[in-house]
Amino acid sequence: SQKIEQNSEALNIQEGKTATLTCNYTNYSPAYLQWYRQDPGRGPVFLLLIRENEKEKRKERLKVTFDTTLKQSLFHITASQPADSATYLCALVSYSSASKIIFGSGTRLSIRP
Amino acid sequence: KAGVTQTPRYLIKTRGQQVTLSCSPISGHRSVSWYQQTPGQGLQFLFEYFSETQRNKGNFPGRFSGRQFSNSRSEMNVSTLELGDSALYLCASSLGDRSDTQYFGPGTRLTVL
Numbered sequence: 001s002q003k004i005e006q007n008s009e010a011l012n013i014q015e016g017k018t019a020t021l022t023c024n025y026t027n028y029s030p031a032y033l034q035w036y037r038q039d040p041g042r043g044p045v046f047l048l049l050i051r052e053n054e055k056e057k058r059k060e061r062l063k064v065t066f067d068t069t070l071k072q073s074l075f076h077i078t079a080s081q082p083a084d085s086a087t088y089l090c091a092l093v094s095y096s097s098a099s100k101i102i103f104g105s106g107t108r109l110s111i112r113p
Numbered sequence: 114k115a116g117v118t119q120t121p122r123y124l125i126k127t128r129g130q131q132v133t134l135s136c137s138p139i140s141g142h143r144s145v146s147w148y149q150q151t152p153g154q155g156l157q158f159l160f161e162y163f164s165e166t167q168r169n170k171g172n173f174p175g176r177f178s179g180r181q182f183s184n185s186r187s188e189m190n191v192s193t194l195e196l197g198d199s200a201l202y203l204c205a206s207s208l209g210d211r212s213d214t215q216y217f218g219p220g221t222r223l224t225v226l
Contacts, residue, residue: 032212043117043203043217044156051212089156093211100169101146101215103156 002028004092006104014112015082021075021107023090028102030092033066033073038087038106047088048075080111115139117206117218125224131192134221138185138206144168145187146215147179150201162187163209191223199225 007022023033032051036044050057050066050073057064063076077084087106118137126132138145146169147159158171162181179189185206191198201222205215 041219043205043220045217046214049212049214091156095211100158100161100171102158103148105155 002026002102004028004090004102004104006088006090006107008107009105010108010110012110012112013080015080017080019077019080019084019109019111021088021090021109023073023075023104025071025092028071028092029094030068031095032093033064034091034093034101035062035064035073035075036089036091036103038089044089077109082111082113085109085111117204117216119202119204119218119221121221122219123222123224125226126194127226128194128196130194131190132194132223134189134191134202134204134223136187136189136204136206136218138187138204139216142206142208142216143185144207144209144213145181145185146205146207147187147189148203148205149173150203150220151199156203159189194225196225199223 003026005024013019034049035047038044048064050064061078065074087108089106090104091101093101120135144163146161148156150156160179161169165181176192181187201220203217203220205217207213207215
């Protein structure tokens, strides 16, 4: 069955360091992958989208990589700040599965000052 | 532009009752998707409506239904509520292309007693 795993349920890092979150998938052929941020009690907020034919995407302090051979995406936050503390979700959309979007369970990131 | 709005924000129902949740998308957005979020299962796709037609459907029982009106507003209905239906129900709107950014509302917190 199709499966998406975000390897770390929680990640704690020191302010200023780079946070790296992982999203792995199996039995899936994604057309593209998205990353969202969710704060407690609020809906997810879209951050970045990367397509299957793209290796890397950047937006300010954020970087996403997509390796369709490894079936993995990495999400990096450089120069992390306490305000980056939130849950981060990856989501996959495949044109081969009625185009519905499947979310990972999320990684709760805490940045300590 | 006003964001996605959902009403009500909180709801308490008892088993066996039915409930209707409402979602108003961002002006100009024609696609509305509904999701259920629980601590155990994460964010799960319910269905998507585009131009008043259901375009995609997740793996939920027939007790979960929805519709979309000509102004793109959408409603979701859950009949014969079960304790396990307690969750945060999120809707998201987009322009309609599958790669478009989804904008999530704040959610409706449903508690079934």
